[in-house]
Amino acid sequence: MDDIQAAIPLGFLLSFMIGPVFFVLLETSATKGFRAGVFFDIGVIIADIVFLTIAYFSSFQLLENLSNQPGLFVFGGTILLVYGIVIFIKKTRKKANLKASTGTYLGLVVKGFLLNFINIGVLVFWLGLIVIVGPSLDNEGDRILVFFSTVLIVYFITDLVKIILAKQLKRYLTQERILLIKKVLGIVIIVCGIVLITKGFLPKEKFNIQDGIERISEKKPAN
Template sequence: MIEVITKGVLFGLLLAVMLGPVFFALIQNSIIKGFKAGIYMALGIAIADTAYIFLMYFSVKLFENNDTVSVWMGGLGGLIILVTGILSLKKKSVRLEEQQVNTQRSSFFKQFAKGFVLNGINPFVLLYWLGVMTLVTKSYHYDQGEVIVFFTGIIGTLLISDFSKVALSHRLRAWVTPKRLNIMNKVVGVALILFSFRLFYHAIEHFN
């Protein structure tokens, strides 16, 4: 079980440094609206991810005994993660915009909903979690308990990471330079491409 937890934490750290729109929106919102607003938004992001994880888990389990579907899901999951990795390698660096701090209080619901919707309406997030779930159930062959531990490790790591981003948002603005962003993008891209190869191998092995 320690190995499962470790993989979940490592995968969570990998996802935490993915530089998508949510990454920048969280930091930007924390700078403009303040610490509490950033925390509320981070919770909304985590709940959206958790909802997608549950949806993908039951979707994968529904077809787990169908060999043809297993091959297709392995190939599709590998393709999704491969494309994510390639996009990460090619992603252009951007700077956080300078904006004035807004000291007005923001409601929990408004900021929570902002994080939930921003993360939830992106169809690529749904496809990405499908790829991760396929990797876990088809390639790692985790049982239900191990799947729960693995994704708990991911979500827990993402929450701690997002809370840290909120707390350090002003310092992160100065730290997030184009050069450092390029390095982070390439590291994440290579790691995801390697994960995709694991899924492709599983699909070919299952097909044979």
């Protein structure tokens, strides 16, 4: 129960981390409805589960390797940058065609998965979190499973609330407003891509994840 209680606020906070997934989820829910938002979010959660699985079985060694391969950040950032540019310049279809059909739901799952998966920073985040949280859970597989399962469940439930709230905006969306939302969304994703690319070009001494984790660990209160 202590592990679950500790995981709940983390899952809630993660749901409000500002990034491309956050904005695309709101845009998808507002323009295509509740189901579309849920299916998109399922794809995001699946990517997080894959990342967590990789992080758990790879742990610190993979984290150290990623810090020595900043090109991965450049690659992921470039994909985000291109995706943001496409969204920005793409013309919006007529409002009558905006509602997601059954055939598009799988595509939304794939879209959510890929948008989260190409952001290598998400993998680094989960890796760092496991390295930090693992010792407090005695590195026991069962406790780690309960902790991160709770984080993802709370994350998903909070996202459902966001989806419901965003869906309420649908009635106010005119063609011009939808176009404006998509252009703002494109700009946000472009900025996220540039930030990720910039991380790949940072000097190695400023990109030392190990030192960052050690500093965080030093600040943790003694048990």
